[in-house]
Amino acid sequence: MSTPALDATLAPAAGAADAATPGTARARTTAGLRGWAVRLGSLAVVVALWQWLTATDARVGLRFDRLPSPTEVAAEFGRQLGTGVYYLDLAQSMIRILTGFALAAVAGIALGVLVARSRWIGDLLLPPIEVVRPIPAIALVPIAILVFPTDEQGIVFITFAAAFFPIMVSTRHAVRALPTLWEDAVRTMGGGRAHVLWNVVLPGTLPGVFGGLSVGMGVAWICVISAEMISGEFGVGYRTWHAYTVVDYPAVLVGMASIGVLGWVTSASIELLGRRLTRWLPRGEGSAR
Amino acid sequence: MSAPAAEAARVDAGLAIRLEGVSLGYGPHAVLDDLNLDIAPGEILVIVGPSGSGKSTVLRAIAGLLTPRAGRVLAEGVPVTGPSPDRAMVFQDDALLPWRTVRRNVELPLRIRGVPKRERRTAAESWIARVGLAGCEDRLPRELSGGMRQRVQLARSLAGTPRAVLMDEPFGALDAQTRGEMQRLLLDVLRDTLATVVFVTHDVDEALLLADRVVVLGRGGIGCVLSVPDPRTPDIDRAGLRARIIEEL
Structure with missing residues (x-):
């Protein structure tokens, strides 16, 4: 889904090639257009199939007679766009995930670096972390309800717990895999721990850290939606589950689609930021500049 | 920053480096034992040796990146306990x-x-x-x-x-032509500095081109230390010295 960004970075390169070899560049543009046509066509076929199956109330092993059709879902989506509650739910879920995720990013990166750089801190902090790690964050819901005074804090905690582990673990591995050469170079310039941390460890581990951030964002969405379904009073997850309990299936699908779009937007932002910050990585030709 | 010229000269002057009974290695195995070497301020000292002779290890010890198992490294009479900006390092590649x-x-x-x-x-x-x-x-x-x-x-x-520049096979990964260019550039640049240079290479010709003195490092430690007469003067036949070094290796 990140192709638009990729094409945007490719565009200048393609333009430069245009002057040298117009034939190949034009061929590439035509191939690109054909690619887009195929992708859009593929989506259209799926939607059309869905429409046909639901309109004809097909029962072919799977039952499509109760599933809302795309037109019903679109109508419901149009209706919800006109209500204030829809935007309130979106905002609520976004605030929850961004708070939990930001806390997880800071704590995950800091702890990942600490336990990888200091054996002592590793011995001290890793045992409790390793014991909690295999527990799926969503299974922490009872604890969250018991420990936190408000549901809101509990939901943010669940989101935090979900995103924290992948971020911490990838940071730890990235720090361990860092070549010692860069650190040696900075030390022979008279750089101390802080210089090594700031000039070598943090920038050098960014590619690995961003891997963790992407995974973390994915699981954070799973958990924030689940937590909202269990204990929220607002939010896309709560609204979707609520629609299900009152048998409003088109609204359930609108909720699902909204979650999908939000998830995609946040993941794409992380991806884009990661590319921006790790532009120094050796990559394939073309996307380099 | 208007320090008296005399002081500026003193600060910029090359570093005297001394290795006293230094034993080096990683883990339980010693790579080199009982090394003794005096490096004069401002000289270009080239350490030549086959791969695995521990020449880079010596350089890391002088840089302060590796603590000797025994003996000590002195910079201007002061024991080296860690890296210092006084002793800059040039690595082989990708540093x-x-x-x-x-x-x-x-x-x-x-x-x-x-x-x-x-x-x-x-x-x-x-x-x-x-x-x-x-x-x-x-x-x-x-x-x-x-x-x-x-x-x-x-x-x-x-x-x-820096007052000393430690170079660890800096041109080892380059093709012959680029290496020649880099050697000329290095000589050109070093002419203006008073820094002591310790240069590690496995290339005997490179050693003879750059050095005031050549240290030949064999499997058992320092084989010999040879002074190069009229160092860095082109068109001098150094075949005798070259043969001597190759014999020692």
């Missing part, structure tokens, strides 16, 4: 920070020392020009050839005005 541009790589030692932004920018630019890379300031290391990257490393190590 530039890949996320920093040429300019920001060269500025790094000055930044670590707390030199104000304007000053370090001027210093970095003049060093980049000095190694023939003017115009490449904003490029990233991955956009440079191997030879250009080593030029940047040279500029970076000298920008910090």
